[in-house]
Amino acid sequence: MFHGPVPIAPTTRPIPGGPSVDPLHGSFRSALNRAHAEEAAQQAQALLNNEGLARLLTTPREWQDTPRARDVFVNRNLRMASIELIGFDMDYTLAIYHMRRLEQLSFDMTLTKLVSDYGYPPVIGGLLYDHHFVMRGLAVDRATGNIVKMDRFGHVGRVWHGLRPLKSETKRELYRNKRIRPSNPRFAWNDTLFALPETCLYAGIIELLESLGERVDYGKLYDNIREAIDTVHRDNSLKREVRKDLSRYVFQDSELGAALHKLRSGGKRLFLLTNSAWDYTDAVMKYLLDGQLPEYPSWRNYFDFTVTAAGKPGFFTDQRPFLELDTSTEAGRVVGEAKSLERGKVYSGGNLVQFEEFTGYRGDNILYVGDHIYGDILKSKKSSLWRTCMVVQEIEDEITYTDSRREEITQLSEVEHTRARLDDTVNVIKSALNTLERRLERGGIAPEEQSRMEEERKRLKQELDTVRRALKNATGIADTLERDVEEGFNPYWGLLFKEGNENSRFGYQVEQYACLYTSRVSNFLHYSPMQYYRSPRDLMPHEQAGALSGKLSPLGSEGPPKASSKE
DSSP states (O other): OOOSOOOOOOTTSOOTTOOSSOOTTOOOOOOTTHHHHHHHHHHHHHHHTOHHHHHHHHSOOGGGGSOGGGOEEESSBEEGGGOOEEEEOTBTTTBEEOHHHHHHHHHHHHHHHHHHHHOOOGGGGGOOOOGGGOOTTEEEETTTTEEEEEBTTSOEEEEEETTEEOOHHHHHHHHTTOOOOTTOTTEEEEOSSTTHHHHHHHHHHHHHHHHTTOOOOHHHHHHHHHHHHHHHHHTSHHHHHHHHTHHHHEEOOTTHHHHHHHHHHTTOEEEEEOSSOHHHHHHHHHHHHTTSOTTOSSGGGGOSEEEESOOTTHHHHSOOOEEEEETTSTTOEEEEEOSSOOTTOEEEEOOHHHHHHHHOOOGGGEEEEESOIIIIIIHHHHHOOOEEEEEOTHHHHHHHHHHHTHHHHHHHHHHHHHHHHHHHHHHHHHHHHHHHHHHHHHOOOOHHHHHHHHHHHHHHHHHHHHHHHHHHHHHHHHHHHHHHHHHHHOTTTOOTTEETTEEBHHHHHHHHHOSEEESOGGGGGGSOTTOEEOOBOOOOHHHHTTOGGGGTOOBOOBSSOTTTTOO
16 A cells, blocks of 8 residues: 655646636636637627627617516516417406406405305495505404515515504514514415405404404404405306406407417417306407407417316316316306317316326426416416416506606615715714724824824814714605605505515515516517517626626526525
8 A cells, every 4th residue: 555645746737727826715717718718809899899780789679669667577588489388367467457446346345245244244334445555465464453564575664553554663563573474374465466455455444443442353354354255256246247347347458469469470379277267258358359350250269278267376286187168158068077188179177287298388388477476476486397477567557657756766866875875974984083082092192193183083073973964864855755755656555566675575576486577468569479588687796886797697597587496
């Protein structure tokens, strides 16, 4: 056995591209093939200086005139050329509802059911619906009767009890040092547009009954409202009213048919996957699409596969069979269990595994477009590799509103930057003042030097007082301006996608689970069916501060959204 010293690589044969210096934390290496890099740099310069190409790239195109509120926004790069099958939910996706009218109808019908079926006092029948007091992404605290809005970290911002803001000291006591877990059964999340009226009902009933001196069982009240509003939807009583006057409740988008046609013309196959039953689906889809384009005499001609009563989110996790329906009857009588999915036929139920097996399309070749963060987006991302697009119709209002407040928001941003600089300056002056005072305390300084230092201390104290006053003033100004902008959009909850200085929980979920998001399906009309949707790359703080690694790859990557593997 060899027991001699370990041999050392000879220094006469350096590692290719090895370090020319010996830095503290490792080494900088030159490129292994510098010649190729130099050639690429020359080609880059020629590309950037190509006047003909620059002229082509700066020529205005039709899609560039799309209003900002009608854009498709990208969280994860998505190459439409690789998408072969595109699916759509119906309610709040293909069918965009007139929100205030539908919410009022749901509110009134649920209120009636609470009195007639759950024994609530008739006095609650006089409650009025306030559409401002509803927003997606809120949570009901079933233990306290509070309604809360929180940021992406789960920290509570705004809190209302009944129709009154919770006192600051009470809010601090309940939520300041607590991070809310989404899975905690104490909290009920309001993430769907269908569920918005229940939040207003919950707050209104608590406000009324407590003002009358009655004790409210907050958890039971929420459960009763939840059951009543579910019944209104499940027994089709609400949808029967909608069907009586579809034009009152459903927005007829004149661009919807053209958008679907453009996708089909680009070689995409389309499918409909909705929780609504056949009779309601047929009525709404006829209203939306029949007669829009001569190439499609019936709405069913747009879709290669049609699945109703899908039972999402269970569709993505359970194993219910597909049932073929007899569409010659309004009720859609079940013919039998389907062994395949065929164009021209309609099915109910089903499951993801069989859908992929029957259609022959799988994983990230499928794009699904829906409005429900949990049932359409979150569950499909955790159960499959389907790409996702979320329809958030409220974004049109938020973007239009913030654009109308451009001057105030620009001024607020400048004040915020000034406040940060003032805060930093306070710390710099305090540090210099502390250093100076320690030197004076140690003594042993010549009289002339001490006199100069005393003058310097006096000057620093004056500067510190000036900057502190400016900081306090800037803080008050910024808080007032921010509150004015946010309450201008919603006087109770502020902006949908923000809570304080952070993204709201709802905004965070959209970012985490949706590859794309947009305000309506017809927005795809303004893009090529082969569009490469590109997202900006996430930058780390040191890159945002100017580290040039942030400029290496300005665009994001393809693949599933960030939270697709999270529980």
